[in-house]
Amino acid sequence: MRVTKKILWILAIFFVQQLPGVAALGIDLPILFVVLVGLRSDIPGAAGWGFLLGVTQDLLSAGWIGPNTVAKTLVGILSCLSKRHIYRERVLTQSFLIFCMTFFHQIFIWFLLRWDHSAPRFADAFDICARTVLMTSLVGVVVCFFVVKFRRRRFDPATA
Amino acid sequence: MLKFFLKNLSWFFLMVLLVFCVWLIVHRNSSRSNRARSFKSETLAVWLPFQETISWLITFPENTLNAVRELRTLRQEVNRLQLDNQSLRLELSNHKSIESELARLQQVLALKSKFPRKAKISRIIARDPSTWNRSFIIDIGAEDGVLVDSPAVSEQGIVGRVVEVTAHNARVLMTTDSNSSVSGIDARSRVTGIVQGTGLNQLKYGYVEANEDVQKDDVIVSSGLGGAFPKGFAIGSVLKKTQTDNGLNVEIEVAPAVDFSSLDYVFILPPIDVFQ
Numbered sequence: 469m470r471v472t473k474k475i476l477w478i479l480a481i482f483f484v485q486q487l488p489g490v491a492a493l494g495i496d497l498p499i500l501f502v503v504l505v506g507l508r509s510d511i512p513g514a515a516g517w518g519f520l521l522g523v524t525q526d527l528l529s530a531g532w533i534g535p536n537t538v539a540k541t542l543v544g545i546l547s548c549l550s551k552r553h554i555y556r557e558r559v560l561t562q563s564f565l566i567f568c569m570t571f572f573h574q575i576f577i578w579f580l581l582r583w584d585h586s587a588p589r590f591a592d593a594f595d596i597c598a599r600t601v602l603m604t605s606l607v608g609v610v611v612c613f614f615v616v617k618f619r620r621r622r623f624d625p626a627t628a
Numbered sequence: 629m630l631k632f633f634l635k636n637l638s639w640f641f642l643m644v645l646l647v648f649c650v651w652l653i654v655h656r657n658s659s660r661s662n663r664a665r666s667f668k669s670e671t672l673a674v675w676l677p678f679q680e681t682i683s684w685l686i687t688f689p690e691n692t693l694n695a696v697r698e699l700r701t702l703r704q705e706v707n708r709l710q711l712d713n714q715s716l717r718l719e720l721s722n723h724k725s726i727e728s729e730l731a732r733l734q735q736v737l738a739l740k741s742k743f744p745r746k747a748k749i750s751r752i753i754a755r756d757p758s759t760w761n762r763s764f765i766i767d768i769g770a771e772d773g774v775l776v777d778s779p780a781v782s783e784q785g786i787v788g789r790v791v792e793v794t795a796h797n798a799r800v801l802m803t804t805d806s807n808s809s810v811s812g813i814d815a816r817s818r819v820t821g822i823v824q825g826t827g828l829n830q831l832k833y834g835y836v837e838a839n840e841d842v843q844k845d846d847v848i849v850s851s852g853l854g855g856a857f858p859k860g861f862a863i864g865s866v867l868k869k870t871q872t873d874n875g876l877n878v879e880i881e882v883a884p885a886v887d888f889s890s891l892d893y894v895f896i897l898p899p900i901d902v903f904q
Contacts, residue, residue: 577760
């Protein structure tokens with residue numbers, strides 16, 4: 469992917485992410501993107517995307533720089549590793565992976581915030597985690613449906 | 629050696645990323661330093677003009693479409709308003725005499741108006757992209773006189789306070805953020821406490837003893853203590869009061885007075901110390 473294309477992707481993701489209601493509803497679009505890119509690139513590439521989106525999210529956010537950067541880099545690596553074990557061009561498989569990765573991402577950030585003594589109390593953190601996992605997974609199903617359909621049409625028109 | 633390095637360049641890149649990630653965690657306090665803050669502010673200064681343009685591009689067609697739709701109902705509205713206008717004129721003539729009486733009494737009592745400071749109106753142009761933080765960006769900044777710790781309020785009550793300022797923009801930490809706290813007082817019973825954010829669309833009224841008189845639907849307003857927020861602004865109303873396990877303290881859930889989901893504009897007041 470060219471550098472300009474990458475920059476345009478990052479801009480587009482964060483323009484949408486910063487619109488009223490998107491983050492407040494618990495939707496984390498950068499995770500979706502990192503997981504889907506991780507399924508289709510090598511480990512350094514996936515980690516690079518995770519790092520780039522995570523650090524942008526931390527820079528634009530009110531918190532300290534680190535939680536999203538580290539969590540998304542790991543999500544990129546794990547998504548890339550998981551493609552060896554799962555059949556990736558299925559909506560269900562990809563949606564399940566997004567669910568697992570969002571869950572891992574939120575739990576990881578929660579541990580980092582607890583370690584930093586800046587985490588919300590348990591019940592509130594649980595609520596934030598649950599809502600983000602649920603909403604991101606729901607949006608993930610829709611995104612995966614279109615991604616799989618688009619890729620089939622593009623690379624395998626016979627089965628589309 | 630160089631050949632080996634070039635062949636495995638991407639893996640070296642990965643190693644560098646991972647080492648940097650570990651460094652970020654270990655040296656997390658350095659990301660709170662002034663240098664890191666100024667770097668974040670500079671990033672925001674580059675980013676926000678784009679975000680502002682996109683925000684305008686999205687709202688402009690929607691507003692135009694709504695304006696066209698509203699034309700249909702405008703005629704009916706005009707007729708109704710003309711009738712209202714006549715009755716209001718009558719009321720106004722009565723109120724004018726009362727107002728002059730009030731003005732005279734205020735002079736006699738030397739009452740200062742509650743907020744003589746000038747509030748700056750600002751538009752919200754972006755929300756926090758993280759699901760763990762509650763903040764937003766406004767379209768005025770240091771050049772418009774916004775300072776760090778300036779309180780942000782709306783007609784509904786306290787919204788939050790400014791935590792970062794760039795030349796043309798500022799970040800407001802909402803009262804619902806888990807790192808936010810406001811000194812509050814129960815408007816009915818005058819019980820003081822600290823209203824803390826939870827990270828969700830809810831607040832907690834903490835540091836209140838179990839035997840204190842705080843009841844459901846009590847309105848919590850800012851106490852003015854701590855010097856961050858002006859006195860008397862609504863923060864929220866009590867939703868639920870539950871005893872903690874040890875029985876010494878109570879846990880009080882508070883619904884924010886401000887509807888953050890529909891908030892488009894906020895007023896920025898000068899920080900209290902500057903004002904005084």
